[in-house]
Amino acid sequence: MNDILIKKTTAFFKDAFGTEPTKIVLSPGRINIIGEHIDYNDGYVLPAAIDKIICFAFEKNNSNTSKIIAIDLDDSFEVDVTTTMELTDNVWTNYVRGVIHQLKIKGFVFEGFNCVFSSNIPVGSGLSSSAALECGFLFGVNALFDLQIKPVDMALMGQSAEHWVGINCGIMDQFSSVMGLENKVIKIDCQTLEFEYHDANFNDYALILFDSNVKHSLFSSAYNTRREECEEGLSILKTEFPDIQSFRDCTEDHILNLQHKMSENVFRRSLFVVKEIRRVSLACDALDNGNIEALGQLMFDTHEGLSVDYEVSCAELDFIVATLKQQSAVVGSRLMGGGFGGCTINLIKKGQEDALKTKLTALYHNAFGIELKIYDVTIGNGTSLYTPN
Known part of the structure; x- marks a missing residue:
């Protein structure tokens, strides 16, 4: 699939500019x-890059003006890279402008260039297409002008570009897009940005995303409320236990002992965070031991916590996970991302995927009248230069 995307992008570039990228x-x-x-609660995350990509083609154009073409959107814009970047009403261009802004404020010297890009990452499905856009675009400019930006700094600049656009994201999306390795997950310490790789030997299992095809409007307000509730819970913990600096310093007993001092919601949010931080470490142990069944159970436990204690699930996501949990071929399933819609991530024994897809699609449509979207993914490398064979 990616070969087709690469050929399409490079052919479009040649047609648009008359030269090879x-x-x-x-x-x-x-x-x-x-x-x-957990990223905003000073915990750990366990992401991985996948085989769904954005392909970019670049060349210098020996001017101060860059022309960027988004093939899939049938849209383009030009920008003078010597001027100050400003936000516009054309949202996708702001991510690109944000990267140029980061390069300029950090003092990097570069000129105009031509760029074309196309993607097979499903937009709006929680697979971080915006981070892929920022990091891929920055990677290309870095390579084109030999700016020698380190990979971790590219991730941080990509995050800053998204903040400039107005989305206060954590570091996980950009970090995994840049730093991913084939068949590896990355345990990232969201407090220090220290990271380590763990083998993801899913040889006998398929990674499948079931997209609920819904996005409930509660997301933005509820996300902010969850952050506030967690901050309140941590403040209470710090008052009672001066040695505690973050949720990672807590045990479940700390939370349980202070239940009487917390509102019901603050208690449940705090309890989820402490449990989830521990689950990440247990998941790494399971992967290191090749125990995919144990990893799958942790995924089920996470979904239960997200649904009951953190309350960021919805009827559609709960239906998908509950239905899959009854199937012996499914070893793990949970909602992935912020919640209130989007995808579930699922580990399914190979050889039984097709039957499960057919069954779940029918059951989901019968229950909600909504078409289920399905994405097969494998764990791939992070942002990289492509060299034709």
Whole structure:
């Protein structure tokens, strides 16, 4: 599939500019195996880059003006890279402008260039197409002008670009897009940005995303409320236990002992966070031991916590997970991402995927009248230069 995308992007570039691109960049989306709503709670996450990508084609154009074409949107814009970047009403261009802004404020010297890109990352499905756009675009400019930006700094600049656009994201999406390795998950410490790789030997299992095809409007307000509730819970913990600096310093007993001092919601949010931080470490142990069944159970436990204690699930996602949990071929399933819609991430024994897809699609449509979207994914490399064979 990616070969077709690469050929399409490079052919479009040649038609648009009359020359072959000098740099081709592949930038992936990401999944998160476990560690949800933990990036802003100083915990750990366990993401991986996937084989769904944005393909970029670049060349210098020996001017101060860059022309960027989004093939899939049938849209383009030009920008003078010597001027100050400003937000516009054309949202996708702001991510690109945000990257240029980061390069300029950090003092990097570059000129105008031509860029074309196209993607097979499903937009709006929680696979971080925006991070792939930022990081792939930055990677290409870095390679084109030999700016020698380190990979971790590219991730941080991509995050800053998204903040400039107005989305206060954590570091996980950009970090996994840049730093991913084939058949590896990355345990990222969201407090220090230290990271380590763990083998993801899913040889006998398929990673499948079931997209609920819904996005409930509660997401933005509820996300902010969850952050506030967690901050309140941590404040109470710090008052009672001065040695505690973050949720990672807590045990479940700390939370249980202070239940009487917390509102019901603050208690449940705090309890989920402490449990989820521990689940990430247990998931790494399970992967290191090749115990995929144990990993799957942790995924089920995470979904239960997200649904009951953190309350960011919805009827559609709960239906998908509950239905899959009854199937012996499914070893793990949970909602992935912020919640209130989007995808579930699922580990399914190979050889039984097709029957399960057919069954779940019918049951889901009967229950909600909504078409289920399905994405097969594998764990791939992070953002990289493509060299034609």
